[in-house]
Amino acid sequence: MTAIYRLCSDYVDQRAALDPVGASISGVSGSLGPATDYSPEGYGARAELIDTTLATLATLDETGPADRRAAAYLRERLEAQRAWHEAGEPYRNLSAPLGLLHTLHTCVQLMPRATSADWQAIVARLNAIPGMLRGWRKSLEYGLDQGLAAARRQAVEAAAQAERFVASEVHQDLIVAHGDGAYAVELRDAVDQARHGYVETARYLREDYAPRAATADGVGPERYAVASRMYLGADIDAREAYAWGWAELERIEAEMAAEADRVRPGATVDEATAILDATEYVEGSAAYHDWLRSWHDWAIRTLDGTHFDIADPLRTIEVALAHGSSSGAAYYTPPSEDLSRPGRTWWPVGAQQRFTTWNELSTVFHEGVPGHHLQLGANRALGDSLSRFQRFTQVSGHAEGWALYAERLADELGWFTEPGTRLGMLGSAALRAARVVIDIGVHLDLPRDDGHRWTFENAQEFLRTRGREPAHRVHPEVVRYFGWPGQAISYKLGERAWLAAREEARRQPDFDLKAWHTAALELGPVGLDTLARELRGDAGSSYSGD
Known part of the structure; x- marks a missing residue:
């Protein structure tokens, strides 16, 4: 050592x-x-x-x-x-x-x-x-x-x-x-x-x-700069990120409109959502757990040996229903150091008895495989090739950016074939773009696109209508953004950094996606300001022949 x-x-x-x-x-x-x-x-x-x-x-x-x-x-x-x-x-x-x-x-x-x-x-x-x-x-x-x-x-x-x-x-x-x-x-x-x-x-x-x-x-800007460095591992131009968030949300919304038309010709996104809510669901928490369990297992079987080599300890992932949770959204906890405690995804259920599935599939890939479980679990499974500090800490922009990249990869692989699931994935993307503008707008007191300042009330309405967040999650999510400055932007800005790094790698004539994924996971956590450079250095020996 x-x-x-x-x-x-x-x-x-x-x-x-x-x-x-x-x-x-x-x-x-x-x-x-x-x-x-x-x-x-x-x-x-x-x-x-x-x-x-x-x-x-x-x-x-x-x-x-x-x-x-x-x-x-x-x-x-x-x-x-x-x-x-x-x-x-x-x-x-x-x-x-x-x-x-x-x-x-x-x-x-x-x-x-x-x-x-x-x-x-x-x-x-x-x-x-x-x-x-x-x-x-x-x-x-x-x-x-x-x-x-x-x-x-x-x-x-x-x-x-x-x-x-x-x-x-x-x-x-x-x-x-x-x-x-x-x-x-x-x-x-x-x-x-x-x-x-x-x-x-x-x-x-x-x-x-x-x-x-x-x-x-x-x-305010000074505290926000400290917070965003904590969660991104990078200093950012917050106003540029704010403008980019608005543009990204508009891009996603245009794609959602086209996808809604596939649910029913001529349907709006709201109409398509109503159709899917009425048809694509399971009844009862036991059925919901079984649905989650089957998709977690399917993703592991499908990816192992194709786009990733999944270590044996990571082929098991637990699915837990978080009864009484007030978190609003699913989350992930990684394996223990000795891998005796497996990685676990947590799914808040509240008082629900009916669980829509069309809008949850992308979250399965985000929290499980190829998302958090594959990346954060790999940090543990890599053992001494990473320092213990690398294995037990993370940069939110690196980790959440990877998890959004995992959703994008699932789309590229054609996984969203079940009715409405691609619209659900795009809805999740809209949520993350909405987070960028709410988080930066609130904490830096920037004007909305309608010229008004952000308030708790209009942030909730914005998250519901533009972020497509289910009604029962809107309140806790907005509370979270207001009280946790800088974290909500780490998803979309992290994804932007991961996609830019992959695009740079693709320009090499002998680019291989599986090798790039392997290099990306073996890299361990890094700040977004060094992500592309580190991948350029590490990934070269994996797929470029240098």
């Missing part, structure tokens, strides 16, 4: 000790503590680790291309995180529905349940939730005292989310799964402790924090 690889591994271990909750979600193996310290002291310790790691990295020599890439990636990610700390973001780190509350809730769901030690760890984590929430509230109070306030809307929405977690089905599922085992009493008490923590946090956010929170939803 080189000195740089050792530093990367040490950072993962030291970070896991300071943030065991994040480590367990990422799948880091080993004995992890029950709690992350979300107080100012805890954030300070993690910031100090970033500084000392960067200082050590500056003293180390690179021994080859893999070392260079590992060092460059570690440096870029830690510098972006340091800027986030220096901007005071830990002290206004309040967002819904995919913020800290969701993290604490999800980390318990992901914990193994096979052994007595596993159940001990679950009890300890549940018991630790009230303390972690107290530490977080301490950071938020410090932020308010320093004039670093999150938006009032996020406080109110997070309070409602905390109240939903009080009655979470996840907690009841744990009690049922354990039954009358050795920790039955301790588990019930721990669930009660967690619930009390959520109750107090909901009260604090609504009664204490919200009245002192910022009234504006947007974060």
Whole structure:
């Protein structure tokens, strides 16, 4: 192991000790503590680790291309995180529905349940939730005292989310799964402790924090620049990206109109959608799970050996229905470090009993194969060819851009043959383009195409009508964009970077798509500002004969 690889591994271990909750979600193996310290002291310790790691990295020599890439990636990610700390973001780190509350809730769901030690760890984590929430509230109070306030809307929405977690089905599922085992009493008490923590946090956010929170939803250009660097691994011209997002949305809408005509000649997109909603669906969560499971498996069988070589551990992917989730959209969690916990796609179901399928197929490919599962899972399966830091972290623009590229690839391969599924794919693309204009427009206070400024209400209407988002997902999605600046743009801008890199590679006379895919996955995570250059260097030996 080189000195740089050792530093990367040490950072993962030291970070896991300071943030065991994040480590367990990422799948880091080993004995992890029950709690992350979300107080100012805890954030300070993690910031100090970033500084000392960067200082050590500056003293180390690179021994080859893999070392260079590992060092460059570690440096870029830690510098972006340091800027986030220096901007005071830990002290206004309040967002819904995919913020800290969701993290604490999800980390318990992901914990193994096979052994007595596993159940001990679950009890300890549940018991630790009230303390972690107290530490977080301490950071938020410090932020308010320093004039670093999150938006009032996020406080109110997070309070409602905390109240939903009080009655979470996840907690009841744990009690049922354990039954009358050795920790039955301790588990019930721990669930009660967690619930009390959520109750107090909901009260604090609504009664204490919200009245002192910022009234504006947007974060402004300086904070947005820090956030977009975090999620893209690149500095962007936000106004250029905003104009491109509008143009891209119009391009997609023209293609959707043509596709609607194929559903029924002369039909509008809304009419085609109504036809498909009434005909292309399954009834009941069990049938929905079976439908998802069959398409995940089909994609793996179809791609393995043709456009990809899929490692054995990645040929298994779990499909989980996320009962009680408020995330609004499906999401993915990668395998554990030792690959004992498989990758898993999560599908929020709410109170639904009827599930339309025509508009979900592209999401299967996005979250599963050839999307997140193939890319993020490959990071784990590649083992020591990547540093541990590369295996356990990601750049959202790189990962989400790849997942959108996966949807585009599925279309190029002719996979959207079921009725309406190509219209569904285009609807997903419209959603991602709408995200670009909403996210940049809100946070930089830019005018819409009608000359008006963005508001929460017109953003919801825009997402429903132009982003084609189902009605039940509109509210949580817009809350997410307003409270998570810079992340929503990573999908479409990431896809743009991936397609540009592939187009550059295609100009080589002996371009081979499978070889390019192999090189792309073996590269590991990189920022978008270096993606094309790194692929040019790595992919050359894979398909150009250099």
